Amino acid sequence: MNSQSLLIEALVYLAAGVFSVPIAKRLGMGSVLGYLVAGALIGPFALSLVGQQADVMRFAEFGVVILLFLIGLEVRPALLWSLRGTIFGLGGAQVGVTAAVVGGAGMLLGLDWKSALAVGFVMAMSSTAIVLQTLEEKGLRQGPVGQTAFGVLLLQDLAVIPLFALLPLLAPPGAMAAMPAHNASLLAGQPAWVQTLGGLAAVAVVVGGGRYLIRPVFRFIASARLREIFTASALLLVIAVAVLMELVGLSPALGAFLAGVVLAESEFRRELETDIEPFRGLLLGLFFITVGASLDFRVVMGQPLQLAGAVIGVMTLKGVVMFLLARLGGLERRDAAATAVSLSQVGEFAFVLLGLIAGAGVIGQGPAAFLTAAVALSMAITPLAMAGFERITVMLDRRGRRTPDAPAFDEGAPDVIIAGFGRFGQMPGRLLQANGFKTVVLDSSIEQIELLRRFGRKVYYGDASRVDLLRQAGIEQAKLLIVAIDDRDAASKLVETARHTWPHLKILARAWDRRHAYDLLRSGADEVERETFESALAMGASALRALGFRAHRAHRAANLFRVHDLNSFKKLAPLSGQEESYVLAARDAANTMERLLKTDMDALKPDSVDEAWDVKGRDEELREEAWSGEEDKP
Amino acid sequence: MVGEGMLLVMAHPALERSRANQKMMQAAREVAGLTLHDLYEVYPAFTIDVRAEQKRLMQHQIIGLQFPMYWYSTPALLKEWIDLVWLHGFAYGIGGTALEGKRLFVACTTGGRAEYYGPDGQNRYTMEEFLRPLEQTARLCGMEWEKPFVLHASGAKTELALQAGADAYRRRLAALAAVAVFVEPEGPAIQEIRE
CATH class of the missing domain: 1.20.1530.20 (Na+/H+ antiporter like fold)
Structure with missing residues (x-):
């Protein structure tokens, strides 16, 4: 032939x-x-x-x-x-x-x-x-x-x-x-x-x-x-x-x-x-x-x-x-x-x-x-x-209903697909598993997979940015996709592809930093988490304690700061197209820091935490009453 | 500031375990002119946004509190919410007139039977007496005290009895939300769902 x-x-x-x-x-x-x-x-x-x-x-x-x-x-x-x-x-x-x-x-x-x-x-x-x-x-x-x-x-x-x-x-x-x-x-x-x-x-x-x-x-x-x-x-x-x-x-x-x-x-x-x-x-x-x-x-x-x-x-x-x-x-x-x-x-x-x-x-x-x-x-x-x-x-x-065939070949449909099971993805993964949810984990690091499998975890080798692999993993039955891979661009691409292919899928994504977080949101992630945010905040609270704050006060100050920062994260979202060139992006990063510092100064005055538990106004009232009471005396 | 409609502040740390509060919340959802505010869902870490909460209070005419009674008091987050939001200078004291003329309505569930609450019961005091702190909170802030709604033995009730209680609750909320001004209640001081 x-x-x-x-x-x-x-x-x-x-x-x-x-x-x-x-x-x-x-x-x-x-x-x-x-x-x-x-x-x-x-x-x-x-x-x-x-x-x-x-x-x-x-x-x-x-x-x-x-x-x-x-x-x-x-x-x-x-x-x-x-x-x-x-x-x-x-x-x-x-x-x-x-x-x-x-x-x-x-x-x-x-x-x-x-x-x-x-x-x-x-x-x-x-x-x-x-x-x-x-x-x-x-x-x-x-x-x-x-x-x-x-x-x-x-x-x-x-x-x-x-x-x-x-x-x-x-x-x-x-x-x-x-x-x-x-x-x-x-x-x-x-x-x-x-x-x-x-x-x-x-x-x-x-x-x-x-x-x-x-x-x-x-x-x-x-x-x-x-x-x-x-x-x-x-x-x-x-x-x-x-x-x-x-x-x-x-x-x-x-x-x-x-x-x-x-x-x-x-x-x-x-x-x-x-x-x-x-x-x-x-x-x-x-x-x-x-x-x-x-x-x-x-x-x-x-x-x-x-x-x-x-x-x-x-x-x-x-x-x-x-x-x-x-x-x-x-x-x-x-x-x-x-x-x-x-x-x-x-x-x-x-x-x-x-x-x-x-x-x-x-x-x-x-x-x-x-x-x-x-x-x-x-x-x-x-x-x-x-x-x-x-x-x-x-x-x-039409005469009588029947129950559908129960799946038996596999472990059944997963609740969550986790792409990336490294130092970040394992946290949500373990939390979900501990609470009884079925997860399918995809990771492309051989060492990581070996380690996890030794502990009996279900982890599969695979490049999660492939639509067909996600489909194999059962994404069409899953309620949630967690994108926790290291590579920033790959993460954005995965979010974009998944959003495009499954418009109704809920996607949570790990962001490298503030800019990446905006990028992921634009790509279609429902929620993002900046990977160092919570740990850095916790360290800030530890620092406050080390400087003599009582534990609850430090904790509350950090809580307040979190709320404030998440608000400014929403407010300071870059205008679309603003980050197109590297120079602009760098300038934007500097600008953002400047704007952040300024809003911190405006919103977080040292005394603004917990004013409720220190009712100065009422104390003054009482003092004034006592004062006028004395004057009333003949 | 004169607000409009009803704000129902709901506090249950484990709503998924409470059939009664779930049913009551569902009933509340069906009431027109009512804004439901699920505290444990909005502030899971107890980080209450004080300014937003004060604004929310001012925007409504009737303030409702729905909660399970824990140790003769409210769940922790509801207490925290009152501590942080109902401030001096806002809710009471000089310049503290934001809540004046509004109406406070309390709806709570108890684990014990209705007969436990009284001089001859194991809890020795009536529900009316246990709710005095909240009643006094309302008085101090210049608010009208609406007749509280209490659903007893919430865990032991049958689905049918719970549904009946929730229906009574919905009718009560609808009546509250529909009437613009405070009407001095007739009959007993507390609306109790016993069976």
Whole structure:
């Protein structure tokens, strides 16, 4: 492929996505269907704008790897452990029972038991990419539906590994000849114990490396403060894990998931998420397009009724099985139904597995092409089925209210985002935490993060001036943003960006000095605090005490001074544009000091504090009364 | 200076813990011509702006004080506010005529039951007697003393009873704010919400 045709292909893919996805979204169909339709349109069986999909599809499958890595990042090991029942119980039952039921249906339709069983297992797979993307768009990822679907999908991904080994064994004797090289495993052809040992070693490398190696490496990379290098290394990490897993014959997606889980508790979690996210979106989009493009219209046109029957039959069987199992697993009827509908399609692994069993001679090439078309169609139908299901539930909702899904994947929405957790930000941060508020802290100093994490604080590495990172941190649910970073210009910029992006967000900002405070207010901060103001005032009060004032008097004098200074802060705000040049700014600073000193003299006379507790006027009155009283005496 | 309308100075150091004072404050918000002034919210550090407070007093015709009774007296900040703002030469003494002719209204809540307040109760004196210092403050400043409003057993009341008390409070505030001049009250000296 030369560079020009690469560019043209990129143009076609991007244009297809850019035009079809917003239209699909507008029609309430979700992005997945948009991509699939776009793919079908530009594919070799319709407009034929792009050629063979095999290469592109392999590349795009990496989107699934990234998706699983990102999901891993959200799943702390403890959560994974708590989901073990769903994964192994419900997931295992789903694969086993679906394979048996679909296989049984296949036998009724005249397949021999071996082919029927193989097809059953293939059809038991669902599409991780489509399900999770759709649930995410519908906001169901975090609730019981999302968790159940996720657990089942995870087991399916796990099950692919033994299926790769076992399905070819179902071939009739003599048909084994054409075993395709389905993966690039170094260990293919080695004895089983070597393969097992290699797999275990790779998993150990991922877990151990993630625990002990990745964090120092990322710390080192982050200290270079080059965003694109951090992105590159994040991508490098995911690709390295994927390649390692392929080398030992394990699923790259599963390896990436494992790497994500290992890193879920690291301080780089948010930054990794933010950096990798766009790749996920683009590659998954590409993946869906390639699925759409692989839809062979000749097969569709050749056997439309059989195909429709197969798609509807398989999806119905899968859905019913999943619904019953989910009900057995304790899900409410509606959640079970949503899970069943979302998992009813056949997934991307089916393409690979169909290639495998067709190559091994378990089923013929003709049925394989037919089933491939059925799989693609079922993926295309899923968003429609989900949308239809949603319509129905909305209609049912008019009769009775239901409580929203409780969030469970994360710690929940934060109350406050604190940007900068150094010597300033830690004060409000600790105060808020001590009073039971949930805070998410972003800091870009590695040393600081390390120290805080040693004390069990939730601190994430990240440059808080990035809108996407703030969004990841949950700013849209937060009530408050505290900007406490050291760098003056960065602080102003962050305030300005945040104010622009979230006009109703409450923003408190740390100001370096008076001028910076005005600057922050102009940028849109609701409240500012000059970083040295309170401590300097406290020292003034200490000085008064050292000079002989009683404690309360010194305290009150400082209080009065604070009120006075805050008033003059408001009064002396510079006219807009006054601070544009450095010379003007310097002159303004000098002017301001002069004006401050003058107002101090006017407002704060030494005796003005607490005149109430020293009623000179009344004493004089009493003396005058006594005086006149004496005069009255005869 | 003749002011207009009513100023209700509310003082509760932990309003979030007081159902009664919250409900009463809410009732006050619904009264037309009433300015609510939440002392602990405005002066959390007790740094009272004396000039601003004096101006606020002069601008209103009826001055209301709403507070929980602590040790037979007002909460600390309300006492501080009176100490610092009601100065000699402003509120009383020679030239101290700023509050003359205005009306002082006191509304307070108590933790104990109504029957505790009296010769046979554990507190030995009536509410009328416990409020004497404020009554005398009003007299010294040339103010009319409105019949106080007292809500007893504020913590022990049911939501329903509290709401009824708050409703009575709102009617009382509305009546005060609506009448321009002081009317000598009839009946008992204190409006007490017992149940």
